[in-house]
Amino acid sequence: MPETRPLSYSSLRVYLECPLRWKFLYVDRLPEAPRSYFSFGRTIHAVLEELLRPFLVTDSVPRISAGAAQRRLDEWEAGGRLVEGRPRALTRDEMLATYDRLWVREGFSSAEEEGRYRTLGENLLLRYYDRLVDEPPRPVAIEEHLQASLDGIPVHGYIDRIDLTPSGALEVLDYKTSREMSAKDAFSSDQLAMYQVLVEKNYALPVERLTLYHLRSLTPYASKPRDARAIGQFSEKVSAVADGVREERFEPTPGRVCERCEFRALCPEFREVPADERARLETLVDRFAALRREQGRVEDQLHAAADELHREAERLGVHRIRGHGLTALRRREEAWSFPVEGVRPLLEEHGLVPQASRLDDREIDRLARDPTVDPAVRRAIRSRGGRQVRWFWEVDAAPPDD
Ligand code: SF4
Structure with missing residues (x-):
């Protein structure tokens, strides 16, 4: 059932982009169309997993959870040999052979496109290898599946890498194979917020850094861990999505994602009317x-x-004008607006805040009319507000008396 399934970052993103697409993927379980960039990303992630495994330093890292099993290479659809124990580091040639073995072929529009990606990946991995030799990392987890509860909502995710920092804390890393990236992406990334929650609830060490690692430029875009307020805002987002899923709110929400949505033929936004209609x-x-x-x-x-x-x-000073059989009646409507922050101290001082269901123009206006409120206080409320008068006309079906 949708309401019991833990939310991952990608399912959260899909729902926020388009709830109907979420339904197609996670309730109807329709397959996602293969894409060249997904296949490329999966291959690179799988090679990095094998490449980094010998660097794992798990022994001295305290955990809160029992520790979910490390993701195994044979869990990648592309397959891969299982590595028993702690293997030695791969040589360059072994890494390239691994790259060939794990290459995911699906989703490429042509052999030419596949070839371009293949060369890109090879160059990227060779440069990454050099960086690895110069600056070996201290990962405590690679492709680890973590689960947690965020304000009562189950969430989960595969973390690309968690490193031990020189100060004995943790750095959470996510690899990106996209073309472009900037530091802003790391600061605003909901994915990193999700991973911070997952790591903090599974490890006993504090998170010191959240990093998006841009592989094409070998640039780590690091950001500080999110503070309590930012995690609170993220939690509200997760909660809104969980509510939407539980209440089965799956409205199509057209936007840029439609360009690459594989379900257009099923979507009422794009489905065509049958020819005979x-x-x-x-x-x-x-x-x-x-x-x-x-x-x-x-x-x-x-x-x-x-x-x-x-x-x-206005010219004649009248409020009713007769027509042939009907009469136009001039009516007056008054609306008040109040600066909430200007009125709030006054309402607090006189204990009126609990009497308002919310502090908006309508409720404040109601208090200013309430005969149980001290007249001096009502006048003080009015003096802080602004009045707009609107005139409008009604037509009276009955002719007025002569
Ligand atoms: S085509 Fe657009 S609106 Fe329709 S399901 Fe896909 S993303 Fe949603």
């Missing part, structure tokens, strides 16, 4: 469009007539 519905649409145009024209004329009546009423 088209002619009839075309006529209906044309009629509707003509009426909308007419409605706009009539509304313009109504406004112009009301303005003219208003000017005449």
